[in-house]
Amino acid sequence: MPITISITSVSSISPLGDTLPGVWAKYLSGRPLLRKIPAKGGSVMAGALPERLLTEVRDLKYSRPNYNSLDNSVLFAMLAARKAVLQSGWEREDVFGINIGSSRGAADLFEKHHSHFLETGKAALLSSPSTTLGNISSWVAQDLKSTGPDISHSITCSTALHAVLNGVAWLRAGMANKFLVGGSEAPLTPFTISQMQAMKIYSPLDDEYASRAMDLDKKSSTMVLGEGAAMACLEAGYNPKAMAVIEGIGYATETLTHSVSLSSNAHCLQKSMKMALDGTPLNEVDAIIMHAPGTVKGDMSEYNAIRKIFGEKLPLLTTNKWQIGHTFGASGLLSLELALLMLQNDTFIPSPFYPQKQDRPLRKILINAVGFGGNAVSILIAK
Structure with a gap:
């Protein structure tokens, strides 16, 4: 282990x-x-x-x-x-x-x-x-x-x-x-x-x-x-005062047709999510903090990748970029901070453009990030 x-x-x-x-x-x-x-x-x-x-x-x-x-x-x-x-x-x-x-x-x-x-x-x-x-x-x-x-x-x-x-x-x-x-x-x-x-x-x-x-x-x-x-x-090691523990990590890079695009189904994100979720039942993932940069292709390709992994029964989905903008290299850690705060307060923060309601306690949250060059990272944290 x-x-x-x-x-x-x-x-x-x-x-x-x-x-x-x-x-x-x-x-x-x-x-x-x-x-x-x-x-x-x-x-x-x-x-x-x-x-x-x-x-x-x-x-x-x-x-x-x-x-x-x-x-x-x-x-x-x-x-x-x-x-x-x-x-x-x-x-x-x-x-x-x-x-x-x-x-x-x-x-x-x-x-x-x-x-x-x-x-x-x-x-x-x-x-x-x-x-x-x-x-x-x-x-x-x-x-x-x-x-x-x-x-x-x-x-x-x-x-x-x-x-x-x-x-x-x-x-x-x-x-x-x-x-x-x-x-x-x-x-x-x-x-x-x-x-x-x-x-x-x-x-x-x-x-x-x-x-x-x-x-x-x-x-x-x-x-x-x-x-x-x-x-x-x-x-x-396990610290009893920890805000959360990291249960899974995933990463991948995909071959691109040009220097900034992702495939329509974001293959790199599919691979990074699968790696981070290895051994974790999909129904245990309560929410996903999406990278969702606000671009047409970026948002939709990540959403398609999530559907490829989770099927029709999706976890809660959200992002913070509609609220604070895209902070480039800092964005993944700001997403992790949002995930930690949602776990601590057992409260889901929805996107106004994709409203969902929480119907069970938050225990495990997946965080995604992807950048120019088709590189993706997914981190699974648990309460």
């Missing part, structure tokens, strides 16, 4: 807030948290942090001389990581691993440094170290004074759940006893938004329901970007 993996804490910073009670209250409100932000040629709807949290981020940035050159993707990760470690009761002298990923990394700083280079022909002194993807985990490790391994990676939108996979692998291999895993994303930049618009997947809607993630009848894509970070603390 594989070693049990306990999730001893989860913490985030996002449009939902930065405390578990506050995040849960926002979920219970059933209201989107999207607002207009400036963009090239006008404005777009986005899941931006509230001003209170942006102030906290700025305070952290200028709290130490060597922090003022860091991108928000790093600062978001620091704030979420500090709270996750504190909630788990990990001590400063504890040796634990860190794996925090990001799809885009230091997008804002990179754009600014590149603009400076185009204008002057010279790169700024810290342009290289401050824009490498690896600085997310390394700076979190410095901030926490961790002496264990620190890893950063990008596997596009499934990045955060791949961090969970890596943490589980290290723990089950006996190479660590504790691992901090997560994702951080600060993509609300002119070039990043423009890239999504060029692909014709960014939502043209300008109301609070601009993201129609899980609206399976929509005729055009409505992806909306969001920003934030989320972290979870994993421990080898």
